[in-house]
Amino acid sequence: QKEVEQNSGPLSVPEGAIASLNCTYSDRGSQSFFWYRQYSGKSPELIMSIYSNGDKEDGRFTAQLNKASQYVSLLIRDSQPSDSATYLCAVNGESSASKIIFGSGTRLSIRP
Amino acid sequence: DGGITQSPKYLFRKEGQNVTLSCEQNLNHDAMYWYRQDPGQGLRLIYYSQIVNDFQKGDIAEGYSVSREKKESFPLTVTSAQKNPTAFYLCASSLKDFSYEQYFGPGTRLTVT
Numbered sequence A: 001q002k003e004v005e006q007n008s009g010p011l012s013v014p015e016g017a018i019a020s021l022n023c024t025y026s027d028r029g030s031q032s033f034f035w036y037r038q039y040s041g042k043s044p045e046l047i048m049s050i051y052s053n054g055d056k057e058d059g060r061f062t063a064q065l066n067k068a069s070q071y072v073s074l075l076i077r078d079s080q081p082s083d084s085a086t087y088l089c090a091v092n093g094e095s096s097a098s099k100i101i102f103g104s105g106t107r108l109s110i111r112p
Numbered sequence B: 001d002g003g004i005t006q007s008p009k010y011l012f013r014k015e016g017q018n019v020t021l022s023c024e025q026n027l028n029h030d031a032m033y034w035y036r037q038d039p040g041q042g043l044r045l046i047y048y049s050q051i052v053n054d055f056q057k058g059d060i061a062e063g064y065s066v067s068r069e070k071k072e073s074f075p076l077t078v079t080s081a082q083k084n085p086t087a088f089y090l091c092a093s094s095l096k097d098f099s100y101e102q103y104f105g106p107g108t109r110l111t112v113t
Helices: none
Strands: A004-006 A011-014 A019-025 A032-038 A045-050 A054-058 A061-066 A071-076 A085-092 A106-111 B004-007 B010-013 B019-025 B031-037 B043-051 B054-057 B064-066 B076-078 B087-094 B108-112
Touching: A004 A085, A011 A019, A019 A085, A019 A106, A032 A061, A032 A071, A045 A054, A045 A061, A045 A071, A071 A085, B004 B087, B010 B019, B019 B031, B019 B087, B019 B108, B043 B064, B076 B087
Parallel strands: A011 A106, B010 B108
Antiparallel strands: A004 A019, A019 A071, A032 A045, A032 A085, A054 A061, A061 A071, A085 A106, B004 B019, B019 B076, B031 B043, B031 B087, B043 B054, B064 B076, B087 B108
8 A cells, every 4th residue: 555644733833934844655666746735725736846866946945855765845945824734745656657646734834 | 827627616415416526627638637635634536537538447436437528628427326425526637647747626615415
């Protein structure tokens, strides 16, 4: 059974600080990794995708991938109250035919 | 504006009735997906289609049916055989297969009483 694990939170971070969200996965052959943001009552919105080991930066967001340790993380710099949401990690398997598995999400709360 | 639309936003039905949820995309994506989300849980895949006139069961297909007659459209029917149909239903699309980024529509919240 392939799994994607996230700490459900809530993770509380002061405004302006760095929020760090982590995700581990069980399928060692996984190739595609995605982070989504979901506001309460809304649909998921893609933030980042990452396919290679290392860091990928986009504005205030940085995705980090470590395939050897089977984890992917999302850093949010200069956290804003509007970043308060649930963050979903999604992982694709070894082949393009492998379905994406979503984690249950980490609830992030940015306190002013 | 390119995107994915779902309708209706809210849907209420009596138990025993079939109901069809609409999903349309104008992103020219080959693949479309249906997910179900229950409170506090991750997304679970119901059905997916990677090409017109072809679709595959996901992890929780029982009680659901789909069609893919046009590239732009992937409607989902929730049948009376689905034991717990009340949920948030999300449609998504991607350029090709699962290895590509998926983009979601706004969702349909279905309540069956």
